[in-house]
Amino acid sequence: MNKYWYYLTGLNQEFSLESRIFHSFCIVAFFILTLCVPLNLILGLPISALLAVVALIAQACLYYLSRFKYKTQISLWLSIFIIHIIIIVNYFFNSGIQGPSFLLLVAIFFLVISLSKPKEYWFFISLNLVVASGLALFEYLYPELVEKSYMGRGFHFGDIISTYFISVLTILIGLRYIKKNYYISQNLLETKAADLERINSTKNKLFTIVSHDLRAPLATVRSYLEILSNLDPAKENWLEIQSDLIEMTQNTDNMLSNILMWSASQMEGISINKKPILLADTLIPVIRVFQSIANAKQIALNFEIDPGLKVLADENMLQLVIRNILSNAIKFTNNGGNIQLTVESDYPNYVIKISDNGIGMTDQIKDSIFSLKAESSFGTKNEKGVGLGLNLSKEFTDMQGGRIWFESASGKGSTFYISIPIA
Structure with missing residues (x-):
């Protein structure tokens, strides 16, 4: 009527x-x-x-x-x-x-x-x-x-x-x-x-990130490059600084990727392309990149993925989610720690499980971990984030029809679970 x-x-x-x-x-x-x-x-x-x-x-x-x-x-x-x-x-x-x-x-x-x-x-x-x-x-x-x-x-x-x-x-x-x-x-x-308030909050967050959180690592990279230009390549410090520089640029690149993807999602410009993908082919390239970063902190990053497992997901989105979880795991795990990535079946989903024995989270941090209210924090080696990674990971997991959750205890480490539909 x-x-x-x-x-x-x-x-x-x-x-x-x-x-x-x-x-x-x-x-x-x-x-x-x-x-x-x-x-x-x-x-x-x-x-x-x-x-x-x-x-x-x-x-x-x-x-x-x-x-x-x-x-x-x-x-x-x-x-x-x-x-x-x-x-x-x-x-x-x-x-x-x-x-x-x-x-x-x-x-x-x-x-x-x-x-x-x-x-x-x-x-x-x-x-x-x-x-x-x-x-x-x-x-x-x-x-x-x-x-x-x-x-x-x-x-x-x-x-x-x-x-x-x-x-x-x-x-x-x-x-x-x-x-x-x-x-x-x-x-x-x-x-x-309400939309204007959200947009204004987004704008302020973005300006803060660009003006401070990105500025700091870029300044550090510049300082390292100046030191390297005046340092004898034969000296032992040269290799150590080079390793730190690679790690810093990798972290900065990850931060910038998060910022760009998050900004696009806030402008409602993200399109999803779900299709059957092999989980091992999608995740192993990401894990290999982070293994070199983990090695710099003497962290053992191990994984176990059946090469035949297929999920229905957006490959780029899933890789970004895993990048953020692994980045955080390395960031908050002390030298000599362990990180383990495994995949379990929970029909009609596969659950990607990423565990570490790092510093864990307090109850206060747990309450806001997936929101924009989460403050960026320094890792065990002063690694800097932007406070966007887990918010973006949850948003992208939800868009793919999946679910993300975690278990954590202060001083005992954290375990993140990403549930994705089976193809």
Whole structure:
């Protein structure tokens, strides 16, 4: 039912609120005027019945002109003038001030205020007041020109009561439509305000990352390069600095990748390409890269993946998730520690399990680990992150229809689980 009503009144994207109220008024007017024709004939008011037919035809034409020809402003003006003319004629043939015309003028006054633009208020208000006061004054001066059309008190009461209900119904429908659209507009404003707040928070986070978190490692890389340029390659320190430099550039590259992917996801520009992929072929290249980083901290990074396992996932997204988890595991594991990556079956998913015996997490860190509120922190060798990796990992895992969770104890290490659907 709502679908047909929205079609008849017009979509929000096509028509203004005033236009939609006008269309709804026209639709309601069709039914009311259709009822008025036989009702006026029963009450012995043939002229009023004829005027109802004229109003019905005019309103149908004006509705078509507004709804399908997009001439709402012209339709509105013509509708207001035609209604006032019909009320004037009805006034003289339907008992004047004792008839229902003034009740109809009150209903029309409400519609005029609801539909007209602010700069048109005074014109239409003046028109309504002039018509009402002019009719009353004319009848006061020339009462003999107003026809007393009722055949009895029962017909008189019936006409007044029916007109009252018609007027109340018209005002009620108009108010309900206005209030409904007001609440819709309020909800849209609140949604937009929340979106703006989120975007502003995202912008601040991004600026902080670019200005501080990325700046620091790049400055360190520059310092290392200056030292290397003045250092004898034959010295033992040269190889140690070179190793640190490789590790630093790898961390910085990982940070930059996270920033770019996270920024794209915030702008709703990330598209997912899920397809059956071999888990070993996808994960082993990532693990090999991090093994060299782990070796620099004398951390044993071992893995066990059945080469035949297939999952339904986006290869790039899954690699990014694993990169972030492994990067954190190395970052928060002391020299000489162990990291183990295994895959377990939990039909209809495979669960990638990454365990370390690092420093673990406190309860305070656990509560915000997957949110943007998570603060970036330094690793066991002063490695710096940006506080985005796990937030991005959760977002990308969810997008692939998977799930990510963890277990951790302070001082005892952490274990992360990534559940991905089996292909």
